[in-house]
Amino acid sequence: MKQTVEKQFQDFVTENNCADKKILLAFSGGSDSVALCSLLHIHNIKFAIAHCNYQLRGDESNTDAIFAKDLSKKYSVDFYLKTFDEDQLKDSSIQSNARKLRYDWFTEICRNEDFDLIATAHHLDDNIETFFLRLTRGAGLKGLSGISASKNKIIRPLLNCSKQEIIEYVQRNDLDYREDSSNKKSKYNRNYFRNKVLPLLDKRFPNWRKRSVENMSHLKESDELLYDLVSEKYEGHVRKKSDDVFINIKDLIGESHREMILYYLLREFNFSYNVSLEVLKVFLSTEGTVSGKQFYSKTHHAVSTEKELHISELIQEEAPETFFIGEADRSILVHDQLFIISKENASENIKHFKSNDKNRAVLDSAELNFPLHLRRWRKGDRFKPLGMNNFKKLSDFFIDEKVDLIEKRKKWLLCSGDDIIWISGMRIDDRFKVDNNTDRVIEVCVRTIDEN
CATH class of the missing domain: 3.30.465 (Uridine Diphospho-n-acetylenolpyruvylglucosamine Reductase; domain 3)
Incomplete structure (x- = not known):
């Protein structure tokens, strides 16, 4: 027996534990998002409406935004509006760039306003169109498995509902919605499949949509099986x-x-x-x-x-991080690295302070200028490796030590002023070593915080 839109929505909410979540609804104004808005309201789920105005359809775009705001007032929910300039859509195809812009914005709202999930109104017909689009682009098993009903913070509660079922729902509940005139234009690939190709299949093969959904499910299972087998073997x-x-x-x-x-x-x-x-x-x-x-x-x-x-x-490109160590500091936690600092007088037997432990730096206090600081590698950095008379570029040192690019970017450098004292976990600078003339010793040890 065919389930109603209401029943499919209710089952999704139960299976995905959405009832107590704070949800941001990606709202276009079309029948799909209007239906989802109604269902969220009926089931007393806390939500807000977010609408993007790309200004691509003139007055029609602005009227969509007004409609979205009015609906938020009807349901007494918060409303977020983002208006994009035409220049922001020029870098790539309009549809793909618009998608990136809106999801970046949705993510920003979730982060700032503590939303748990982003809900979109994708439905079964969208899923089938996506299958054909990916097929023409040479997608593999994963791509041909269709759209995920739930992935990360994005949920699609209507994914198993057909477009016709959604239309019947909004008509049955006397809900107004907006029509996007650009959906009738077949210049976009998705619209071409929707308007030209798929209707031909409907005439020739009446049950093909149901079969396609079943096939996508089989492809997904095959893909997951292969992934598990490869990972294990x-x-x-x-x-x-x-x-x-x-x-x-x-x-x-x-x-x-x-x-x-x-x-x-x-x-x-x-x-x-x-x-x-x-x-x-x-x-x-x-x-x-x-x-x-x-x-x-x-x-x-x-x-x-x-x-x-x-x-x-990937390390996000941000302002370079610098962590300072004062003369009175005894430890500092830098991400997952704990640096422990200790001081003591030099003994007559200087060998006591020499160590092959690369996670321990023993330094002559008289050569240091506080505050010391920790930073990452920079292009052009150089130091005088322990045991050498000449300076060496850190990039060359890393190559000799077989440190690859990723590991190099993660290394912390202990510095005094402009001088590099120690490449954490590797080698100190020869100028700061202890010798028979050393009176005071500073020892810096590093360990990861998950070590026993």
């Missing part, structure tokens, strides 16, 4: 160090279906299938060095080493 090729991941590519090269295996190993870091092909190309190349090739996804950064691919979460 090749877990020995993957090692973790703190938050970073290393995949042994050299050992994968001899495997059958190596491209697909690597894709599934890389996928959780949002790398595409094409990136997996490029990574393999680097390691299969007989020209030049393998190390130092960089790859990016929207969330991660990967660098090739001699045998492995080193993967790390």
